[in-house]
Amino acid sequence: MRDDLNAACAAQPGLMAGIQALLLQHEVEQFYHREAALLDERRFEDWLELLADDLSYWMPVRETRAAGQEAGEFSRPGEGALFDETKALMIVRVRKLRTGFAWAEEPHSRTRHVVSNVRVVGRLGDGGLRVESNFVLHRSRLESMQDLWFGCRKDVLRQTSDGFQVARREIYLDHTVIGSPNLSVFF
Numbered sequence: 001m002r003d004d005l006n007a008a009c010a011a012q013p014g015l016m017a018g019i020q021a022l023l024l025q026h027e028v029e030q031f032y033h034r035e036a037a038l039l040d041e042r043r044f045e046d047w048l049e050l051l052a053d054d055l056s057y058w059m060p061v062r063e064t065r066a067a068g069q070e071a072g073e074f075s076r077p078g079e080g081a082l083f084d085e086t087k088a089l090m091i092v093r094v095r096k097l098r099t100g101f102a103w104a105e106e107p108h109s110r111t112r113h114v115v116s117n118v119r120v121v122g123r124l125g126d127g128g129l130r131v132e133s134n135f136v137l138h139r140s141r142l143e144s145m146q147d148l149w150f151g152c153r154k155d156v157l158r159q160t161s162d163g164f165q166v167a168r169r170e171i172y173l174d175h176t177v178i179g180s181p182n183l184s185v186f187f
Helices: 002-011 013-040 044-048 087-097
Strands: 051-060 081-085 110-123 129-141 145-160 163-173
Touching: 013 044, 013 110, 013 129, 013 163, 044 087, 051 087, 081 087
Parallel strands: 051 163
Antiparallel strands: 051 081, 110 129, 129 145, 145 163
8 A cells, every 4th residue: 555655646746745734734633632631631740741841821811892903902922911921830830730729720620622623824944833723611610610711722833752842822712701710721
């Protein structure tokens, strides 16, 4: 079968590029599925290894704007943000979760991350990938508290010898009003 594939690729030069694009798409999607599983299983220390040391993790504030003025609906870097964190801050958050004194997570939340519409939208000069995806994040806590967040993520993924790492994550919520008592979960 491999010989047949090699022969087909030799006869149609664009075929190999298409196959490589499909393989890359599959690898990126598998990375996101693994990340979601680690978060939902509260394997936060393992999840931290998927984050680059120079991580930028940012969620701007969204403001409802009139038609035609949507360009300013999200805060910009350096302005107010719901998250503006580094890997060092993520490590602190995870450690605090393990102390029993992270009151917003005591008892812990049960989450379900659904990542879809994954698109590799560009390549960076250093070999990184620009990837966009949509998400739904459901959180259940205590007996009856439930939260549901929708949005999109714009990531920069870096290839390492161990697989991909998130170097930058921008999280854009569809919500302008956060109806939950806290944002203590990871997106």
